[in-house]
Amino acid sequence: MTDRIPRIAFQGERGAFSEEAAVKLLGEDIELVPRATFDALYSSISEGLADFIIAPIENTLAGSVHRSYDLLLECGLQIKREIVRPIAHYLMGIPGSSLESITLVESHPIALAQCERFFAEHPWIRRVATEDTAGSVRDIMQAGDPTQGAIAGRRAAQVYRATVLLDNLQDHYDNFTRFLLLSTDATIPEGADKLSIVVRLAHKPGTLHDALGVFAWRDLNLLKIESRPIPGCPFQYRFYLDIHASVVDPRTIGALAEIRNFADEVTILGCYPQAPPLEAEVRSKSKEAGANQ
Amino acid sequence: MTDRIPRIAFQGERGAFSEEAAVKLLGEDIELVPRATFDALYSSISEGLADFIIAPIENTLAGSVHRSYDLLLECGLQIKREIVRPIAHYLMGIPGSSLESITLVESHPIALAQCERFFAEHPWIRRVATEDTAGSVRDIMQAGDPTQGAIAGRRAAQVYRATVLLDNLQDHYDNFTRFLLLSTDATIPEGADKLSIVVRLAHKPGTLHDALGVFAWRDLNLLKIESRPIPGCPFQYRFYLDIHASVVDPRTIGALAEIRNFADEVTILGCYPQAPPLEAEVRSKSKEAGANQ
Numbered sequence: 001m002t003d004r005i006p007r008i009a010f011q012g013e014r015g016a017f018s019e020e021a022a023v024k025l026l027g028e029d030i031e032l033v034p035r036a037t038f039d040a041l042y043s044s045i046s047e048g049l050a051d052f053i054i055a056p057i058e059n060t061l062a063g064s065v066h067r068s069y070d071l072l073l074e075c076g077l078q079i080k081r082e083i084v085r086p087i088a089h090y091l092m093g094i095p096g097s098s099l100e101s102i103t104l105v106e107s108h109p110i111a112l113a114q115c116e117r118f119f120a121e122h123p124w125i126r127r128v129a130t131e132d133t134a135g136s137v138r139d140i141m142q143a144g145d146p147t148q149g150a151i152a153g154r155r156a157a158q159v160y161r162a163t164v165l166l167d168n169l170q171d172h173y174d175n176f177t178r179f180l181l182l183s184t185d186a187t188i189p190e191g192a193d194k195l196s197i198v199v200r201l202a203h204k205p206g207t208l209h210d211a212l213g214v215f216a217w218r219d220l221n222l223l224k225i226e227s228r229p230i231p232g233c234p235f236q237y238r239f240y241l242d243i244h245a246s247v248v249d250p251r252t253i254g255a256l257a258e259i260r261n262f263a264d265e266v267t268i269l270g271c272y273p274q275a276p277p278l279e280a281e282v283r284s285k286s287k288e289a290g291a292n293q
Numbered sequence: 294m295t296d297r298i299p300r301i302a303f304q305g306e307r308g309a310f311s312e313e314a315a316v317k318l319l320g321e322d323i324e325l326v327p328r329a330t331f332d333a334l335y336s337s338i339s340e341g342l343a344d345f346i347i348a349p350i351e352n353t354l355a356g357s358v359h360r361s362y363d364l365l366l367e368c369g370l371q372i373k374r375e376i377v378r379p380i381a382h383y384l385m386g387i388p389g390s391s392l393e394s395i396t397l398v399e400s401h402p403i404a405l406a407q408c409e410r411f412f413a414e415h416p417w418i419r420r421v422a423t424e425d426t427a428g429s430v431r432d433i434m435q436a437g438d439p440t441q442g443a444i445a446g447r448r449a450a451q452v453y454r455a456t457v458l459l460d461n462l463q464d465h466y467d468n469f470t471r472f473l474l475l476s477t478d479a480t481i482p483e484g485a486d487k488l489s490i491v492v493r494l495a496h497k498p499g500t501l502h503d504a505l506g507v508f509a510w511r512d513l514n515l516l517k518i519e520s521r522p523i524p525g526c527p528f529q530y531r532f533y534l535d536i537h538a539s540v541v542d543p544r545t546i547g548a549l550a551e552i553r554n555f556a557d558e559v560t561i562l563g564c565y566p567q568a569p570p571l572e573a574e575v576r577s578k579s580k581e582a583g584a585n586q
Contacts, residue, residue, distance in 0.1 A: 060527040063359050064520075084528075176527050208518065209502065209509035216502035224530070225501065225520055227357075234353040234469050235377075237517070 008052040008181075009033040009044035015134030015156030021085045021179040022054045023155070042071040045184060052183045053077070059087070060176045062110075064226050068180075069240060072269060073198050077182040079270025080189055087175040089115055089151050092137055092162035097146035099165045104128060106136040107151035115151060115169040125149075137162050178275070188247055194223065194274035195245045195252060200230065200238050200265040207262045208239065214258040215243050218251040223274075240269075247271040301345040301474075302326040302337035308427030308449030314378045314472040315347045316448070335364040338477060345476045346370070352380070353469045355403075357519050361473075362533060365562060366491050370475040372563025373482055380468040382408055382444050385430050385455035390439035392458045397421060399429040400444035408444060408462040418442075430455050471568070481540055487516065487567035488538045488545060493523065493531050493558035500555045501532065507551040508536050511544040516567075533562075540564040 008030050010018035019032055033050045035041040044050040057072070058064045072079075089111055093102055102125060105112075109129045112119075119127060130136045136150035137160045149165065150156075157164050201207040215222055221244040227237040245252040247268075260266055301323050303311035312325055326343045328334040337343040350365070351357045365372075382404055386395055395418060398405075402422045405412075412420060423429045429443035434453045442458065443449075450457050494500040508515055514537040520530040538545040540561075553559055 058522070060522050061524065063522050066356050172524075174525050174527050178528075205512065205514035206509040208515055209505040212502040212505065216499040219498065221498040222501055224528075225518065225532075227518055227520075229351070229353050229356050231354065231465075232467050234467050235471075235517075 005029055005031055006052055007031040007033055007050045008054060009035050009041055009050035010054050011035055011038055011041040011056075013132050013135040013138065015137060015152065015159035016132070017085065017087060017153045017155075017177060018054055018056060018179065019134075019159075020153055020155040021056075021083050021177075022181075024085065025054070025081055025083050025179075025181055026052075038067045038071055042075045042077075045077065045182075046075075052080070052181055054179050054181050056177050057082075057180050058178050058224075060174055061172060066228070069226060069228050072180070072182075072240075073238070073267060075182070077184060078186050079180050079196055079272050080183050080185065081181040081272055082178060082194070082275045083181070084176050084178050084275050086173075087114075087170065087177055088153065088167070089133075089169040090154050090157060090164050091118070091149050091151055091166040091169055092140070092157050093149045093165050094141060094144055094146055095161070095163050097149070097163060097165065101146045102149040102165065103147045105149040105151060106130045106140060108133045108136070111151050114171055114175065117171050118166070118169045134159070182270075188271050189273060191273040192271040193244060193246050195243045195247060195271045196240065196269040197243070197256075197259075198238055198240050198265075198267045198269060199259065199263040201263050203236060211239070211259055211262045212241075214255045214262075215241075215245070218255055220245040220249075220251055220255060238265075244274065245271075298322055298324055299345055300324040300326055300343045301347060302328050302334055302343035303347050304328055304331055304334040304349075306425050306428040306431065308430060308445065308452035309425070310378065310380060310446045310448070310470060311347055311349060311472065312427075312452075313446055313448040314376050314470075315474075317378065318347070318374055318376050318472075318474055319345075331360045331364055335368045335370075338370065338475075339368075345373075345474055347472050347474050349470050350375075350473050351471050351517075353467055354465060359521070362519060362521050365473070365475075365533075366531070366560060368475070370477060371479050372473050372489055372565050373476055373478065374474040374565055375471060375487070375568045376474070377469050377471050377568050379466075380407075380463065380470055381446065381460070382426075382462040383447050383450060383457050384411070384442050384444055384459040384462055385433070385450050386442045386458050387434060387437055387439055388454070388456050390442070390456060390458065394439045395442040395458065396440045398442040398444060399423045399433060401426045401429070404444050407464055407468065410464050411459070411462045427452070475563075481564050482566060484566040485564040486537060486539050488536045488540060488564045489533070489562040490536070490549075490552075491531055491533050491558075491560040491562060492552065492556040494556050496529060504532070504552055504555045505534075507548045507555075508534075508538070511548055513538040513542075513544060513548060531558075537567065538564075 104126045106128045133152035134156040137156040140148040140150045224242040226240040230236045397419045399421045426445035427449040430449040433441040433443045517535040519533040523529045
């Protein structure tokens with residue numbers, strides 16, 4: 001495996017937002033392995049199809065990706081990196097088309113709904129729902145019709161050689177997705193300062209407060225808490241905790257030892273470098289885009 | 294409004310699981326107002342179309358209903374009651390049809406996916422995805438074809454006068470949905486012992502632990518915590534807390550006064566009687582159904 005270029009699996013079709021995130025993290029010198037579903041994605045490494053997987057875990061408008069949270073615990077992989085990417089929508093057409101020639105625009109229903117302002121300003125353009133943003137770009141390129149457009153991320157234009165007719169169509173500029181890079185490698189990456197764990201607490205009053213206390217008392221900051229139902233135990237929950245903590249810090253070692261007093265299960269999902277909440281590049285792009293409107 | 298029968302809005306088509314929950318809570322002497330989307334549902338009272346709304350808030354397999362959580366805060370209504378209902382799937386056909394005559398079964402993709410065992414045991418039956426469970430029953434009744442079946446909750450058979458061919462098709466018996474009944478009425482219902490609030494905490498370390506402490510120190514048990522992203526503030530969250538507490542208990546009054554020290558915003562969603570986690574009826578039905586397999 002040492003000299004081979006790394007294979008990275010992602011959910012969706014070539015040109016998806018996840019592919020964009022993978023390239024941003026690992027560069028262009030990777031082998032991209034598109035997977036149809038989240039279940040297929042999370043089993044890519046155990047099936048020998050990939051060395052890494054990249055998965056969306058939360059979006060700033062829609063919230064946590066439930067299926068990703070559940071599979072994160074089941075898959076037994078370790079989080080190696082995280083990255084936050086802006087979700088920016090582009091209108092694309094075939095080479096030679098123009099905004100004036102477009103009368104129909106295809107995309108995933110969520111992407112269409114995030115570009116309401118564009119459709120309000122162009123009422124003659126008919127919107128057509130499809131299963132995938134990047135797949136819509138592939139489809140209009142195959143059709144070769146200058147009246148057809150598609151909405152997707154910029155990467156899809158590159159992959160399918162479509163022409164970008166308009167950028168930043170999205171109504172909201174605070175639309176970011178956080179992605180996790182996972183592998184079987186259990187070594188702690190350099191600069192690791194964020195710890196993700198899952199706890200199943202003893203089913204008695206006050207245990208969540210007690211469990212959070214082991215971090216709070218040590219000044220280890222809780223960054224996120226997410227609850228997910230426990231299958232077979234109606235109205236009981238597992239808690240996913242993201243903590244600003246390095247596993248080589250003695251406070252973290254103490255906290256992880258102490259939390260076992262309140263928890264029936266503690267699973268470490270990984271310790272990895274925390275992504276800056278919003279990258280400088282993202283901020284400046286958002287501003288530019290905002291000024292264009 | 295005093296002598297009129299109450300109008301209750303729900304999301305979905307006539308015969309939906311939400312309708313079943315509404316009838317279970319308020320009886321048959323109500324006017325049912327079906328609404329196409331969650332957004333339409335939550336604005337039913339302000340638009341003068343209903344006196345109550347009923348909304349699913351969490352499912353024991355799928356987890357919290359994000360859109361319901363967001364609209365719960367926005368709508369300004371108060372929670373009056375909650376109810377937990379089993380999600381049991383029934384195979385229905387037109388009168389005169391039988392399990393043997395069925396070659397095609399329609400339903401919502403999630404319902405189809407929850408009945409994998411049935412389809413594995415009946416491999417000659419083709420499955421067809423539709424937009425709505427109850428709507429599928431309406432459609433097969435209109436088609437009048439004895440080879441067509443539909444999967445939905447029992448209520449849909451009553452509403453559309455379909456024949457139940459098989460009961461409890463679902464693979465898992467721990468499939469329950471919790472529903473909330475909401476209105477503009479701010480009086481506290483009798484027996485209210487569950488308090489639902491939303492807090493936006495000051496953005497500094499340890500505040501969630503401090504906020505939960507105001508309840509834990511008073512022996513007021515936290516039943517559920519749910520985090521949702523704050524629009525416009527990427528990677529900051531609001532917390533929805535369900536607490537076993539009555540607003541007339543001095544400990545609750547103390548806790549609500551103290552939590553304001555850690556929170557920028559505290560919104561009371563309601564104080565109402567806690568539903569038994571699983572009703573006796575539900576348990577016995579689950580057992581029966583399990584024994585049938």
